[in-house]
């Protein structure tokens with residue numbers, strides 16, 4: 348499997364490893380001093396990690412994928428990586444005929460339920476491990492409601508998990524190369540527009556649980572740096588960074 352994927356994607360990713368089972372692909376990659384764009388895919392995880400220290404149910408039939416990046420960009424731009432992952436997931440779902448949207452910052456929603464989650468971790472200075480868990484086949488009963496109380500769902504397609512991985516990695520590469528590239532525009536405007544157009548959160552009434560309090564208001568726009576702007580009842584605008592959100596509810 349690893350060779351097959353390497354043959355299909357090798358030019359873009361120097362090392363792609365597929366394993367049947369591991370604890371957590373994020374934890375494995377974070378422990379390696381690996382080159383930029385090293386990929387690890389597992390068919391099953393026994394200790395899958397979600398955001399905010401939660402578990403990520405990872406039974407067989409899902410895709411558990413992590414990419415280690417050494418983007419060589421300023422740390423304040425790193426949050427965009429997780430937004431790119433959301434767009435890559437929406438594009439991937441579309442390529443299999445499934446309409447999906449993103450709940451800011453990066454939960455993949457299909458029919459209002461969560462089909463994928465993204466966990467980005469800075470494992471060392473200048474190193475980001477981007478982990479994506481995507482439910483692909485029929486959802487086993489063991490998968491519990493996701494963070495924020497969203498019911499879980501799945502892409503619901505009968506496609507080999509590794510075919511989904513190839514599409515996802517291809518889209519991720521296209522987006523991430525453009526974002527990292529030296530076009531001179533640190534926030535490619537096309538990307539921002541695409542994110543906005545597939546974001547289910549904009550325009551909604553939201554209740555945001557932050558690390559230091561609760562904010563209730565309307566999600567009015569997404570700023571260029573990827574932060575969400577929420578207008579409260581008194582008309583004051585607050586910017587919310589992805590890292591500060593504990594829960595975001597409609």
Ligand code: BTN
Pocket residue numbers: 370371372373374392394395396397398399401403410411412413454463464465466478479480481494
């Ligand atoms: C979330 O809480 O929404 C994020 C879930 C991220 C799960 C993925 S699966 C691949 C990678 N390895 C992990 O242990 N977690 C991420």
